[in-house]
Amino acid sequence: MDDVVRMGKALYLGASSMPAWRFAKMLFRADQLKLSRFVAMQNHYNVIYREEEREMMPLCRDEGIGVIPYSPLARGFVAGNRQRLGAGDTLRSKSDEYSKRLYYQDSDFAVVDCITGIAEKRGVSNAQIALGWLLGQTGVTAPIIGATKMQHLEEAVAAIDVELSEAELTALSDAYVPHPVLNL
Numbered sequence: 001m002d003d004v005v006r007m008g009k010a011l012y013l014g015a016s017s018m019p020a021w022r023f024a025k026m027l028f029r030a031d032q033l034k035l036s037r038f039v040a041m042q043n044h045y046n047v048i049y050r051e052e053e054r055e056m057m058p059l060c061r062d063e064g065i066g067v068i069p070y071s072p073l074a075r076g077f078v079a080g081n082r083q084r085l086g087a088g089d090t091l092r093s094k095s096d097e098y099s100k101r102l103y104y105q106d107s108d109f110a111v112v113d114c115i116t117g118i119a120e121k122r123g124v125s126n127a128q129i130a131l132g133w134l135l136g137q138t139g140v141t142a143p144i145i146g147a148t149k150m151q152h153l154e155e156a157v158a159a160i161d162v163e164l165s166e167a168e169l170t171a172l173s174d175a176y177v178p179h180p181v182l183n184l
Helices: 002-006 021-033 055-065 072-077 092-097 098-105 104-122 126-135 150-161 166-175
Strands: 013-016 036-042
Touching: 002 072, 013 055, 021 036, 072 126, 098 104, 104 126, 104 166, 126 166
Parallel strands: 013 036
Antiparallel strands: none
């Protein structure tokens, strides 16, 4: 990869979804051998799955690595269109079995209920609250959004102006229950 950067075929290196210890070893080795360093981490991080806060986020902040989370809306789970028994309002909510393995804990629904309450009080969408939360996390550079409709893009752009209060942040944190670390 260092050769690719040195030849100008890539400007920077980014990594994705790995244990923090492995990423730290890769950064150390690059420094040791005077190779191009990774400058970005693409990780699974959102208001429903916050396990990256344990090790990866602090490592990235310490090393000056930009964080570009994927699945910032938890595969659409934060939209509030899912039901505990697996039914939903959209085709994806009805058919996304992978999402059910990731996000269908009672505590996940409690976080969505909290998001919905905040969104209703502010007159914005759940997506704007979830993205606003993510953009407010120290070290997050920019989320990777999966917009399939113009409305999705408009909500993502509008989320830039969402600043959650301390009380709202506390409510979201209080509703969160840690998950097992996923091996993605």
